[in-house]
Amino acid sequence: MERLFFPKERLFDFFNFVNEEYCLYLPVRIEGRQIVCDYNFNLPSADYILKKYSLLKKEDFEFNPYRTIEPLKSFLNYPKEIVCEYFSKELTIQDKKIAIFGVKNCDLFSLKIQDFVFLQGDYTDPLYKKRRENLFIISSDCLSFKEVCFCLAYDINPYPESGFDLNFSSLDEGFLVEVGSDKAKALLEKKGFLFEKIPSRLNTELLSKRENITTQLKEHIKSHALPKKEVLKEIINKGYNSKLWQEEMFNCVECGGCNFICDTCHCFLLSESGSETVFKKIRSWDSCQYANFAKEAGGANPLNTRAKRLRNRFLKKFDFFIDNLGLPACCGCGRCIETCPAKIDIRKILKSLYEESLSAN
Amino acid sequence: MKNPYQPIEAIIEDIILETPNIKTFVLRPKEYIEFQTGQFVEFGLAGVGEAPFTPSSNPNVKEKIELTIMKVGRLTNKLHILEKGTIATLRGPYGKGYPLDEFKGKDILIVGGGVGLAPLRSLIYALLAHPQDYKNIIIRYGARTPQDLLYKKEILAWSNFKNVNLVTTVDTADNSWKGNVGVVTTILKDLPLNIKNAVAIVCGPPIMMKFTTLKLLELRFSPESIYLSMERNMSCGLGKCGHCRIGKYYVCRDGPVFRYEEIMNIADIWG
CATH class of the missing domain: 2.40.30.10 (Translation factors)
Structure with missing residues (x-):
């Protein structure tokens, strides 16, 4: 793939010209919760959210060292939206081109799950398809990580290698930019950026930075003793009747936060609204932790307890998706851990299931 | 698009x-x-x-x-x-319907419970459009009471076909009822079919499908010869919304008709 280098001071030139073609979103720092860490790393407490570049002051921007709060899926399917107006009207899909700066590799992994759901199979979702085509992804290497980050447990690296339009690696003198798509290449050429041979010292710096973050993150997740992705399917099924589901669920308040903030969760519910002449189908994000998620007409409910619903979340992620796509539907972003008011921790559940499966052997 | x-x-x-x-x-x-x-x-x-x-x-x-x-x-x-x-x-x-091609040349056992006869009526129409393609078509249908029996006129008409054998039952009878009394599994005996070359198609409430399946297995039907209509909450029908998952399947995408063999190892399939 083609690469180029540009110095830090040219970053805003870059933002300006991207913003001419796309509505650009940039990460903005907000103060997060104080992180108490047991692992000898000085972990950052700040959080990042994405804001429209056009509404920002220059000093608001900060190169986000790790993922933002919001999952990437929220740019592709909105929490609640009209998917169809009938009978006579054609659905108008807003043709808005969006660029996002600071997407991390966990988000890129999750995009594979969302693409599979909404683009593959017998039916393609027209809204998702349009927005996906209009999305320009500018990803970047992680410079540090949050306490909840565990992407490496699934062999997802804290730096992107594919799936982006452009990827930014932050080096001492500036940014090493990797081009990942034809449309990105065309855009850069149009704006007069030149692709040059990258000096080997920059390559060395890139490799050493990537190795450094990987080593630190590896050390960090070691204490969680997470099972390898190869055994996930097995331990989830072995642990089907584990007491763990019940124990963990005692504190669940069924807020659905874990589902909504999850980068890979995709479930939705269709509902109706409308007047005498035009009717609308509304699609809303749904949560499998809600009591009525699986309730059938007549009252039967295969997921009638919180424990069954928690187990359902894990079966969907680590059984269904591994069978259907060959990938677990978890990217290790840790957003669900941060969000849960009951402190239900996916890492702890996976670790416990793994230990139970070992002792059962 | x-x-x-x-x-x-x-x-x-x-x-x-x-x-x-x-x-x-x-x-x-x-x-x-x-x-x-x-x-x-x-x-x-x-x-x-x-x-x-x-x-x-x-x-x-x-x-x-x-x-x-x-x-x-x-x-x-x-x-x-x-x-x-x-x-x-x-x-x-x-979704996927009944694989009629797999039924050709075989004895067909159709077991319905309550409103579960509705999809089966469609199947029976399809079979009776070419009755010579199948051996015996054996229909067993149960409802709660005589007044809950569906399609009374059609049931009479189907019985007149040469290769159709049809028996009904009710869980609870009234004075007017002269037929069988008991759940549908009680009329799954002395079936005029060759188990080795037969398929069974079952549709009804989950509890009825469960006990019918167990009965059929007892009669030596193989798990791959039993076809079930699974029921789950579905919202989109397109294989996207995630509500109707059982195991690695979505009922809307991979079903609603499944061979028992496909789902027998999934926990809690009866809901």
Whole structure:
């Protein structure tokens, strides 16, 4: 793939010209919760959210060292939206081109799950398809990580290698930019950026930075003793009747936060609204932790307890998706851990299931 | 690009009262909907909602679709107070239906429970369109009481076919009832079929399907020769919304008809 280098001071030139073609979103720092860490790393407490570049002051921007709060899926399917107006009207899909700066590799992994759901199979979702085509992804290497980050447990690296339009690696003198798509290449050429041979010292710096973050993150997740992705399917099924589901669920308040903030969760519910002449189908994000998620007409409910619903979340992620796509539907972003008011921790559940499966052997 | 969420209009041409709480809606869709027997459609009312139903009509009839619907919930309560001429909504067909090719040259056992006879009526129409393609067609049907029995006229007509063997039963009889009394598994004996070259197709409430399946296995039907219509909450019908998962399947995408063999190792399949 083609690469180029540009110095830090040219970053805003870059933002300006991207913003001419796309509505650009940039990460903005907000103060997060104080992180108490047991692992000898000085972990950052700040959080990042994405804001429209056009509404920002220059000093608001900060190169986000790790993922933002919001999952990437929220740019592709909105929490609640009209998917169809009938009978006579054609659905108008807003043709808005969006660029996002600071997407991390966990988000890129999750995009594979969302693409599979909404683009593959017998039916393609027209809204998702349009927005996906209009999305320009500018990803970047992680410079540090949050306490909840565990992407490496699934062999997802804290730096992107594919799936982006452009990827930014932050080096001492500036940014090493990797081009990942034809449309990105065309855009850069149009704006007069030149692709040059990258000096080997920059390559060395890139490799050493990537190795450094990987080593630190590896050390960090070691204490969680997470099972390898190869055994996930097995331990989830072995642990089907584990007491763990019940124990963990005692504190669940069924807020659905874990589902909504999850980068890979995709479930939705269709509902109706409308007047005498035009009717609308509304699609809303749904949560499998809600009591009525699986309730059938007549009252039967295969997921009638919180424990069954928690187990359902894990079966969907680590059984269904591994069978259907060959990938677990978890990217290790840790957003669900941060969000849960009951402190239900996916890492702890996976670790416990793994230990139970070992002792059962 | 076609919007898969977009329903078409369907005029309710006729409404047939089948039992005190089951009606058959005869629909004429604005565009032809060609379905294979066993596939389902999303049927509903604009501004109210939609739900999955498997047509109970002959799949070879293109211009009309019939849905036999029991009054059980929010939407079906509204459907049951509709009058002829109402415009309803229709999407589909979705899912995989009965694999008629796999049934050819075999004895066919059809076991229905309650309103579960609705999809099976569509299947029976499809089979009886070419009765010579199959050996014996054995129909066993159970309902709660005599007045809950569906399609009384059709049942008489089917019995007149040379290779059809049909027996009904009710859980609870009244004075007028001269037939069998007992759940449907009690009439699964002395079946005129060759188990080694037979298939069984079961549709009914989950508890009925469970015990029927156990009975069929006891009779030495193999798990791959038993076809079940699975029921889960479905919202989109498109394999996207995530509600109807069982194991690695979505009922809307991979079913609603499954061979027992495909799902027998999934925990809690009966709901």
